[in-house]
Amino acid sequence: MRMLLAATAALVLISMSAQAADSTISLRDVISPWVPDLVSILGVVITALIGWLAKALKTWLGVSIEQSYRDALQTALTNGAGKIIVTLGSRLDSVKVDVRSPEVADAVRYVLAAAPDAVAKFGLSPQDVGDKLVAKLGVLTAATPGAVAAAPEPSVRAAADAALAKALATH
Template identity: 35%
Template sequence: MDALWSAFEPHIVELLGVILTILIGIASRQLAAWTGIEIEKRHREALHESLMSGAMSTIRHGPGAGLETLKAHAITHARRSVPDAVKALVPGDGVLDTIAERYVREALSRLDRHAFD
């Protein structure tokens, strides 16, 4: 029995090493994917929050300026306050504009509702 174990021991250890290497590789890929998703999520949240605060601040300083001007100010605010998020996410043409318009319109509607209170 000892002779049989001695003959197969190096092969068993080698097989266990291969299995362990595969498991570590899978775990590291999963961790990298998860952390990448978390980082992207944080960038998206930061960008949205920045556009929202930019929209609110531009409304406070001049709600009559017009939608295009207010959107431009909100986008400028976002680009200055979270440049890493903008750089990491690389929003396509019109994406920031669309999101900014949403938040500017929401801010304007809140302002209208409060004006009648």
Template identity: 40%
Template sequence: MKELVLAQIMQVLPDLIDLLISVILGVALLYWRRWTGIEIEAKRREALQSALSNAAKLLLLDDGDMDDAVFYVRRSVPDALAYFGLDDEDIETYLAPKIAAQGRDPMLAPEPVRAEAVTGLTGEPV
């Protein structure tokens, strides 16, 4: 009787081990996808924030308008925009605080930096 039960267990044991390995690998893969998905989202968010900051700086330094800044962001991070589902209106909304952080009202037309206004460390015009 003991040998019969042991023989039955030995027949089922490889299948149980295969099932257990599959479950462990499935759970590990699930956690891996969650972890890398969070990292990928963070990288896209960082890239979007950087593009928004750069667009705000370009908007304030150059003789550009909001359309130029939106175009810059669209060209810089199309994957992030697609991932987060942002359109031009959303980009303008996210640009406004970046422009305000630069010390300008985002609704006003930007004032370009004039060459004669730029000075070096000694105060002499560059």
């Protein structure tokens, strides 16, 4: 930095002594030798600023996108666990629910259809989704121990199954 200041001062003094006879100093004459260097420096600064802004934007968008995947997965898991609760109804307390049970398998298919991008983003296998569903089921039922949703009426259940089948067919 000191060398840059010394070089600048030397150039100013040289240009001043060259024009001493004229006694006027043109700012254009003083700055013109430095214009290419100033343009280069300005280009480097602007490039660095654009690079920093691009990185900050990518980081922010990456976090935002990952959060939306996480939210979609959590919603699908909650809905899938709710489907298990409704399907089992009052039998929930007496039935051992594990990843291999048909109710969990049905809920896994639901989650895979409801949030396929999120499942792929996090690299989850159907076994992983099943484990998360069983855990979510524990969280949902632990809030009110002993309380279980009643099984829906057969006509309501049939309508819900038809709607789920239609939704799965469109994906």
